[in-house]
Amino acid sequence: MTTELLKPCFAKATNILLEHTISLLEWGDQVLLFWGYPLAVSVYDFAIHDPLIEGATRHLESPHIGFKRIDPPLSEIEKGPLGASGYHFIYKDDDQPQPTILHLIPQSLVHLKTSDGIHVPSPFDPSHGLFRPKLAQHCISLVKCMEDYPTSAKDRHPVERSLRILLASAVYKKPNIGERIWVPEESESGEQFKVRQADAIEKIKEWDIAEEDEGYRDKIIEFLKVGHWKTD
Numbered sequence: 001m002t003t004e005l006l007k008p009c010f011a012k013a014t015n016i017l018l019e020h021t022i023s024l025l026e027w028g029d030q031v032l033l034f035w036g037y038p039l040a041v042s043v044y045d046f047a048i049h050d051p052l053i054e055g056a057t058r059h060l061e062s063p064h065i066g067f068k069r070i071d072p073p074l075s076e077i078e079k080g081p082l083g084a085s086g087y088h089f090i091y092k093d094d095d096q097p098q099p100t101i102l103h104l105i106p107q108s109l110v111h112l113k114t115s116d117g118i119h120v121p122s123p124f125d126p127s128h129g130l131f132r133p134k135l136a137q138h139c140i141s142l143v144k145c146m147e148d149y150p151t152s153a154k155d156r157h158p159v160e161r162s163l164r165i166l167l168a169s170a171v172y173k174k175p176n177i178g179e180r181i182w183v184p185e186e187s188e189s190g191e192q193f194k195v196r197q198a199d200a201i202e203k204i205k206e207w208d209i210a211e212e213d214e215g216y217r218d219k220i221i222e223f224l225k226v227g228h229w230k231t232d
Helices: 003-019 029-034 050-060 135-147 154-171 190-205 215-226
Strands: 025-027 043-048 067-070 087-091 101-106 117-121 129-133
Touching: 003 043, 003 050, 003 087, 003 101, 003 129, 025 029, 025 117, 029 043, 029 129, 029 154, 043 050, 050 067, 050 087, 050 101, 129 135, 135 154, 135 215, 154 190, 154 215, 190 215
Parallel strands: 025 129, 043 101
Antiparallel strands: 025 043, 067 087, 087 101, 117 129
16 A cells, blocks of 8 residues: 555554654654654654553554554564554554554653653544654664664664764765765865764753753763764
8 A cells, every 4th residue: 555545544643642642752763853863754653651552552452443563574583672562553454565654662661751752643543642752862863772782782773873864964964975974075175074963962961951861961972973873
């Protein structure tokens, strides 16, 4: 089924959760798409308050909703715990070789709370609202996710990539540079890049960050400079 045909199906599924006061916090590719990074979203990730996630799965498994739970596919397993954890659902009539997935994960896994987001229209039904992480909190959460794993763990790699893309798209406002946040573009001089980088660092210094997370500001700035997670 095409994305447009699936849209009302995903609206029905997410609306039933919202109507049962189960808040949805966007996570993953759809957030990067919002910030301008060009990609096709095949997995819609939503973080849910941990005590509510079991109830959310029961709502989605109701026969009249039309979704069925599946084991995480290889593409999700390759993302590590953030891809393989939680619950994966597909619409029962989605006959594509790689069907579009609705993925529910506990908020604690991604170090976010609903209060870390802003209320926005649902991408499936603008008459309903859900939450999107504030930029600062999303970046902090990605750093915290990296810290969950040993320095050499491959499970860090997808999170590192997401943080590079997020900084490129949302801070540099240059989604076209993708992951190449620490080097000049071909069309700019070293001096021009230094100015652009300094402007980005000033933006990060102006972020409103909770006192308990203040230490992550410098970690994000350092990541912006070097483009990878430094070894411990």
